[in-house]
Amino acid sequence: MRTKINLPTALYIHIPFCESICDYCDFTKLQYFHSFAKKYLVALKRELNERVQNKDIKTIYIGGGTPTSLDDKQFEALLKMVEPYSKNAIEYTVEANPESLSLSKIKQLKKYGVNRVSIGVESTHDQILKSINRKHTFSDVKSVMRNLRDNNIDNINLDLIIGLPNVSFKMLEEDIKNILSLKPKHISCYSLTVHEHTVFYINKIEEPDEEFAYQAYKSINSLLEKSGFTHYEVSNWALPGYESKHNLVYWNNKRYYGIGLGASGYIDNIRYKNSTNFNQYVSFMNEIEQEIVTPSDEKDYELMLRLRTKFGVNLIDYQKKFGVDLYASHKQVIDEYIAQGYLTLQDNVLAPTFEGMMILDKIYLDLA
Template structure:
């Protein structure tokens, strides 16, 4: 049944808008869990992370996470969890006991799919072999390790607490702990980085044989130390050379690019992130966590939670900081902002299925984007051209009302 079927009740978001069909079939459901503490805040980081005290409030925070989840259970609608992602901060600062109690509490509330993907972010400086064996025993089956670089001077410039040798050992320890599926996070375009420097880092990462690589350019974000005290970054020509040579190197070693900065071995893309980019649903719990939830009546709501850990842990304050129901005018941009990051885009049918809007509502922007050479002329898919990937902001502008 298509979402624009006349048999479906129609939703109006206010104002002069096209009717939107209700959603008789809801998207897959995932869970994002934010653990906001780090050993030290990195100067480039604009995530909601906070320097950890010597004693983390693990027990109190797990209690809060489960109470937070309880308030979102109304939006589950009988679905199972397809994936869980522990993000941060540095989730690997938490003990296996705390994460075990949390996972048990989550599963008591929402059933897990039989093939659920459960990812934990970790930094090399927090790797302990015994701890990671215990994580694997809990059912956590994927790691995402924040390497960023293997070179001492680059790590120092980035404010990282690990060194290159620890980064190399972390990958080996992950495999020894039973993780046959893990990602390495690697940056390029670092302060004073040359093409040779960048490719050296990438070759070292490939040699460790991760199943997935997140390889992305350092950007200077507001409200960071680097924003206020900018380092000297490579020239644009060098950045372009790094991008081209790096992508060729990754392809040569069997890492297919499936998203702007994501590369995976066959069959190993990050399922949790694919759910984001294909406009699936996700509950977000934890300090500052965001969520996106669809309802059978057609409402699609983005939520965000109280940002500061001390406020999140304060019983007198609400977990939820705010929520917004997406209007018909906002949905095209919101959907495409995610879907067009994927190198192959998404099947066109996903647009009406996950927004309740007809494909015809995209027709004008689609024609303009195709004529500009930014969108592939492919009726069955919504996918950017190579040029569109390079100028994604320009492509998205064509779909703004």
């Protein structure tokens, strides 16, 4: 007899539209047009109703693209569509860009129970923002933060990019100080990756070299720790209790629904990815890629994902789940990493230090 499927309690929804396209962007996105978004919301509602069998959803994340690029009516239609799933949500996040998070949209967020907002800041230097085709200024970020707080939405993440062209180390530190002055609860810093088919790639912009990225992360970490933040995942810092509950579902190798163009999900033993072809998606011809996750794959995912966070891998749970005593099978290499300050082992939890998070690929290969 087949075992009962544990339905996911996390839901990701992708809104692929943006007001303009940033020069470095490799996400599944397209220019916003009212008529495109209208068609998209119809297809999205259908996928949501068909795929999401569990109404008892604990975490919701609406990302993009830029969800706030929808006009007010479409934005409300989206939040209304999600309402039947959000009743029991403990964390409900919407991504936003500063220039399109209007007061009316903030009031809609509040009305529909959204309790966390993630804002793409990327840089706090207006000339840099302009040079990468972002449409906001740092002053827009400040006013959006004020408006969110005036409407009692205080759980806010700010995103920053490390290694943008013409951003010196000093400017990066200013970015962190500027961001801290806004008192967010959570900060994400991603190192620039230059993908094919982006303006950056065409213009031969280079990614930051390893040493720059390492020194940048180190300096950011030190500034943020002094302000009470904890580095809990490779690119993420949070004040106590404000770690992203939704993203921890991914990093803890748990199941989640993914809805929308190019969205990924993980249900039962299948990881899937929706079509990235807009016309296919809105014509209800969503061609889905699937990966059957075998117990051995799941063991690898578990290690790879859990080692991304400071919460690490509980070796007793790991052994119960996969029948493998990781410490016994890799004692020498684990002991070496611990002695060198890359890993810690306390109360049967194997976790990376800050330095360990900087070389995770190597650690993972040695432990796989």
